[in-house]
Amino acid sequence: MLFSEIDTTYLANTIKGLQGKKLILWGAGRRLKGFVEQYCGDGKLLPTPYGVCDSTREIAEKTLWGIPVLPFKDVQAMLPKDTVIIITAGLLELQARVVASELYYFPLFHCRTFEVYDYLQKNLDQCDRAIGLLADPVSKKTYRGCIENILCGRLWDQSLFSASPYFGNDINERLDASGQLVFAGAFNGKHLDRALENNPAIRIAAFEPSKTWSAYLREKFKAAPQVTIHNKILWSENTLLSFDDDMSNSGLDAHVTTDAANSTYQHEGVAIDDYIEGKVSMIALDVEGSEQRVVQGAHRTIERDRPKLCLCLYHNLDDYFRIPVIISERYGYRLHVKHHSTISAIETVLYAV
CATH class of the missing domain: 3.40.50.720 (NAD(P)-binding Rossmann-like Domain)
Known part of the structure; x- marks a missing residue:
């Protein structure tokens, strides 16, 4: 396939x-x-x-x-x-x-x-290599199906849908409270709510670079001491970045940009290796195309703690095909893919366990 x-x-x-x-x-x-x-x-x-x-x-x-x-x-x-x-x-x-x-x-x-x-025309061998790294036929069918749907203009496909992104599914059933969950792209907190419901003992380091949404999250979780909200951008290094908060669209497409003149503001970027203290049991990333950068900045943490990884693939085409290769070759994880939307081109997640 x-x-x-x-x-x-x-x-x-x-x-x-x-x-x-x-x-x-x-x-x-x-x-x-x-x-x-x-x-x-x-x-x-x-x-x-x-x-x-x-x-x-x-x-x-x-x-x-x-x-x-x-x-x-x-x-x-x-x-x-x-x-x-x-x-x-x-x-x-x-x-x-x-x-x-x-x-x-x-x-x-x-x-x-x-x-x-x-x-695909320019990188077909690399794309075939990526799908060959997946550990099970359902993942391969899902992975290829998402790309084929985009090629064919099939916007909706209920057959690929799988519920419960990141955890609470058959790959990651229960969150491991022996370490902390690093969750980036916390947005409105819906997945943080799910995490606490999944395992009330889990400690969560939640990253949300939007000033508006991070303020909302701090208020929302002020009575949950196990949840820490970080108003920072997870990145490959500690540096200052241009950020478009996309609040005209409720922040749904907020992202780091190279166009400083049209960015919303300059914001602090940090690497997991330098910023997070203590054991990490899971890293979940929905960071609008910065996933490869964040993985670079978590290299020592991944090697030390072997956390489960849940990485969104769909923001950049290169992510669909490069991220599985990076995770497999550098760290030797077993790879799976699930698709968590009936819309073909969003919510495709790589699981590394």
């Missing part, structure tokens, strides 16, 4: 067929620039787009990243046989508008489909 066995003929033919079509990018948020720069134009996977539009706001500029801005009504008036639309927004931001906007007759793709296709 390998990634090289996935039939990508349909997408290959779609890409070839884009020549002579009007390629429209729908969504002018922060995804647009990176997608255009990496995938669109001469010598790249996709041709230069005909235009960009956005149905959620008026765009004042006449062009964005060299692409003409079109009124959304002009896109709606185009002929589906001559047009291909790629959504360059979050996975769920515009899909609900397809019916209301009467775009269901158009060939419509999400940008993630082309990102995955391009990554």
